[in-house]
Amino acid sequence: MKIKYLLDEEEIPKKWYNVAADMPTPLDPPLHPGTLKPLCAADMEMIFPKALIQQEMSTERWIDIPEEVRDIYRLWRPTPLYRAAALEKALQTPAKIYYKYEGVSPAGSHKPNTAVPQAYYNMKEGIERLATETGAGQWGSALALATCLFGLKCTVYMVRSSFDSKPYRKSAMRVWGADCFASPSDKTNFGRKILAEMPDTPGSLGIAISEAVEDAASHGDTNYALGSVLNHVLIHQSVEGLELKKQFDLADDYPDVMFGCCGGGSNFPGMIFPFIPDKMKDKKDLRMVACEPTACPTLTKGLFAYDFGDTAGMAPVIKMYTLGHDFIPPGIHAGGLRYHGDAPLLCNLVHDGLIEATALQQTEVFEAATLFARSEGIIPAPEAAHAIKPAIDEARRCKKTGEAKTIFISLSGHGHFDLAAYDAYNDGKLVDYEYPADLVKQSLAKLPKV
Amino acid sequence: MAARVGKIGFLINPIAGMGGAVGLKGTDGLAGQALARGAKPQAPERAMVCLHLLSREADGFVFFTASGEMGGRALSECGLHYQVVYEAPQGSGSQDTKAACRAFLENGVDLILFCGGDGTARDVASIAGQAPILGIPAGVKMHSGVFAISPQAAAELALGFARGDLKARETEIVDVDEELYRAGELQTKLYAVARTPYQPVLVQERKRIYVSGNEEEFKDQIALFASEFMRDGSAYILGAGTTTARIAELLQVEKTLLGVDVVQNGKLIQKDASERDLLALLDREKSVKIIVSPIGAQGFILGRGSQQISAAVLRSVGEENLIIVSTPHKLAELPQLLVDTGDEQMDRIMAGKRLVVTGYRIAQRKETVAASALHDI
Numbered sequence: 114m115k116i117k118y119l120l121d122e123e124e125i126p127k128k129w130y131n132v133a134a135d136m137p138t139p140l141d142p143p144l145h146p147g148t149l150k151p152l153c154a155a156d157m158e159m160i161f162p163k164a165l166i167q168q169e170m171s172t173e174r175w176i177d178i179p180e181e182v183r184d185i186y187r188l189w190r191p192t193p194l195y196r197a198a199a200l201e202k203a204l205q206t207p208a209k210i211y212y213k214y215e216g217v218s219p220a221g222s223h224k225p226n227t228a229v230p231q232a233y234y235n236m237k238e239g240i241e242r243l244a245t246e247t248g249a250g251q252w253g254s255a256l257a258l259a260t261c262l263f264g265l266k267c268t269v270y271m272v273r274s275s276f277d278s279k280p281y282r283k284s285a286m287r288v289w290g291a292d293c294f295a296s297p298s299d300k301t302n303f304g305r306k307i308l309a310e311m312p313d314t315p316g317s318l319g320i321a322i323s324e325a326v327e328d329a330a331s332h333g334d335t336n337y338a339l340g341s342v343l344n345h346v347l348i349h350q351s352v353e354g355l356e357l358k359k360q361f362d363l364a365d366d367y368p369d370v371m372f373g374c375c376g377g378g379s380n381f382p383g384m385i386f387p388f389i390p391d392k393m394k395d396k397k398d399l400r401m402v403a404c405e406p407t408a409c410p411t412l413t414k415g416l417f418a419y420d421f422g423d424t425a426g427m428a429p430v431i432k433m434y435t436l437g438h439d440f441i442p443p444g445i446h447a448g449g450l451r452y453h454g455d456a457p458l459l460c461n462l463v464h465d466g467l468i469e470a471t472a473l474q475q476t477e478v479f480e481a482a483t484l485f486a487r488s489e490g491i492i493p494a495p496e497a498a499h500a501i502k503p504a505i506d507e508a509r510r511c512k513k514t515g516e517a518k519t520i521f522i523s524l525s526g527h528g529h530f531d532l533a534a535y536d537a538y539n540d541g542k543l544v545d546y547e548y549p550a551d552l553v554k555q556s557l558a559k560l561p562k563v
Numbered sequence: 564m565a566a567r568v569g570k571i572g573f574l575i576n577p578i579a580g581m582g583g584a585v586g587l588k589g590t591d592g593l594a595g596q597a598l599a600r601g602a603k604p605q606a607p608e609r610a611m612v613c614l615h616l617l618s619r620e621a622d623g624f625v626f627f628t629a630s631g632e633m634g635g636r637a638l639s640e641c642g643l644h645y646q647v648v649y650e651a652p653q654g655s656g657s658q659d660t661k662a663a664c665r666a667f668l669e670n671g672v673d674l675i676l677f678c679g680g681d682g683t684a685r686d687v688a689s690i691a692g693q694a695p696i697l698g699i700p701a702g703v704k705m706h707s708g709v710f711a712i713s714p715q716a717a718a719e720l721a722l723g724f725a726r727g728d729l730k731a732r733e734t735e736i737v738d739v740d741e742e743l744y745r746a747g748e749l750q751t752k753l754y755a756v757a758r759t760p761y762q763p764v765l766v767q768e769r770k771r772i773y774v775s776g777n778e779e780e781f782k783d784q785i786a787l788f789a790s791e792f793m794r795d796g797s798a799y800i801l802g803a804g805t806t807t808a809r810i811a812e813l814l815q816v817e818k819t820l821l822g823v824d825v826v827q828n829g830k831l832i833q834k835d836a837s838e839r840d841l842l843a844l845l846d847r848e849k850s851v852k853i854i855v856s857p858i859g860a861q862g863f864i865l866g867r868g869s870q871q872i873s874a875a876v877l878r879s880v881g882e883e884n885l886i887i888v889s890t891p892h893k894l895a896e897l898p899q900l901l902v903d904t905g906d907e908q909m910d911r912i913m914a915g916k917r918l919v920v921t922g923y924r925i926a927q928r929k930e931t932v933a934a935s936a937l938h939d940i
């Protein structure tokens with residue numbers, strides 16, 4: 114049985130795909146956090162380069178990938194598509210399981226797919242430093258890598274719980290020349306305010322975003338970069354799905370169901386959006402499932418509404434599924450999935466019923482990841498493992514029904530920086546968090562109308 | 564395997580536990596008041612649950628006991644061989660417990676098995692010295708480490724010890740410091756160290772009271788979240804403990820630390836409620852919910868500390884309206900949550916993976932087990 118489906122370097126896509134061109138329902142515009150009026154390009158120029166703002170607002174289906182960006186993509190792209198033959202055997206399933214592995218990038222995840230073009234466009238427009246936040250450290254290390262390749266400086270605000278539990282992520286950022294601070298930090302006004310109120314907080318992506326935006330907005334030579342949620346991030350990540358379609362052609366197969374982990378939205382939409390036109394035309398049965406933690410179940414339990422993208426209320430107000438910008442999710446090991454909202458493009462498609470969502474407990478996720486590691490060899494990042502668990506469940510269902518479904522797992526990164534989390538799992542110390550949705554609903558029911 | 568020949572001293576504190584259901588924080592010196600409030604003696608009944616189990620396998624045992632309601636009657640009803648070594652007067656008290664224990668020691672018992680609460684444990688331990696003691700739980704407060712988690716578990720432990728399968732370990736006899744408690748602070752005080760038969764899970768860990776800055780922050784988070792969801796107009800029965808006390812503090816209502824209070828729309832509507840008060844409340848209110856937290860290292864959410872929240876109250880409120888809150892620290896140290904409402908059917912309904920609020924909009928699932936079911940795990 115063929116295990117790896119590999120593409121030649123020349124098959125790295127030359128254009129990104131923009132799902133905004135194919136949305137059944139157009140996006141509601143992002144609003145200015147101060148005026149609550151639709152955001153205009155000029156509002157964003159304080160923290161983003163013009164080229165990215167243009168992409169952010171674009172509804173063009175195809176966007177050219179600059180040659181300088183493709184040249185760096187060559188370091189690890191195209192990424193391999195694997196047939197998970199050993200896992201199929203372990204599960205004794207008639208289902209066919211595939212996974213596309215983004216852990217082969219230098220930073221160990223899919224994040225450089227957008228970090229590289231973001232650093233490139235900022236460099237082209239004369240920016241000298243980028244400020245950003247990072248949850249699990251994957252985005253921070255990807256941006257550290259990308260800025261270093263284009264000669265920019267980089268400041269990373271890393272969510273405290275990850276900063277403490279993954280010390281080697283910051284070591285990697287340091288090797289690539291970036292400065293990394295635990296967030297909330299004493300470097301920004303907002304960080305100092307949070308520290309005064311909650312000295313022991315594990316931090317959150319929302320807080321770290323506020324710090325990075327404040328840093329960028331208050332320094333002329335500095336811009337801000339975000340690793341998920343925004344339209345231009347999802348556009349860049351489409352290289353994954355575009356490659357994947359070619360690889361499924363090579364395998365002479367097509368997925369029945371696709372699973373990907375989802376925090377703010379980057380790997381999952383990047384992998385599946387190129388399949389959306391198929392689903393809308395002739396592949397109506399294709400299921401695409403976003404996998405999130407029960408501790409932060411944005412798509413499964415959140416409200417579809419306008420909310421701030423960050424904790425301080427400095428980032429644009431966007432229409433998305435949200436658990437509230439003041440919600441600080443518990444410190445789960447899949448730090449990259451601790452975000453109160455989700456990408457508006459993704460949320461719209463979930464709301465329109467084209468994409469499904471499911472929520473998973475930490476313990477079951479690590480159990481599935483261990484089975485995967487013991488059959489396929491790769492130790493998955495805890496985030497990526499959220500996609501493995503429901504895929505295994507689906508394969509087990511196939512065993513019962515005898516169906517030979519084609520199941521796809523988006524394996525966004527490796528777990529080499531997450532071994533402390535695996536130790537916690539093996540020592541029986543993982544806690545299964547849950548979002549008390551009914552009590553939250555009850556608490557919101559009688560809120561005074563603002 | 565048959566039990567080897569063993570000598571067991573056995574006594575019951577007949578009034579233990581009577582104060583609980585009627586809102587008293589213990590029964591010592593208050594038995595008359597408890598009776599007047601309609602309390603029924605429950606210690607003899609709980610002791611007999613244990614004795615019945617013992618009677619099936621205790622051919623080799625010799626029981627030494629006090630007369631009448633302090634032990635003789637229960638042993639006789641369970642068909643066990645016994646010898647009365649202390650004549651108990653009517654209305655026996657603390658001095659009689661101690662005198663009976665002295666008589667047991669003179670007869671060279673291998674184990675003192677007693678039925679009562681923390682007060683009884685203090686009396687027994689003050690005499691026992693190195694002789695192992697084991698408590699059948701029947702009191703209002705049972706914070707000491709000598710109590711089995713249920714009468715059934717007490718039988719298991721006594722048999723295991725008699726067979727030589729189990730060893731004794733040292734544990735603390737603690738009780739709530741009443742002076743501090745009157746000042747509104749829940750703190751246990753160490754009264755003695757005793758030896759007790761030990762098997763993990765079957766004996767209550769000594770109740771711990773946690774103090775750390777970090778944990779306090781979580782209590783604040785829980786209180787903030789509770790203050791938000793309590794705006795729904797329901798009457799909220801607030802159980803005992805420091806976590807529920809923090810909710811009351813945030814709402815600026817005065818909380819009875821070891822008792823049960825009722826809050827509605829941010830106002831205290833019933834202070835230190837008894838079971839009867841709660842049933843009356845349920846008669847007149849449409850929507851009633853309960854907030855409880857696990858008591859110390861025991862993990863009891865129902866039964867210990869808040870006996871006013873009885874099986875009848877729970878049934879009327881509905882298990883879906885029981886909200887459990889706990890700091891993650893406390894939860895991490897508990898193997899499971901325990902319920903012991905005195906009603907096996909209710910305990911079974913309560914068992915399973917329960918949602919526990921551990922922070923602001925944060926919860927965990929925790930295995931909840933009927934204490935009476937644990938003896939055969």
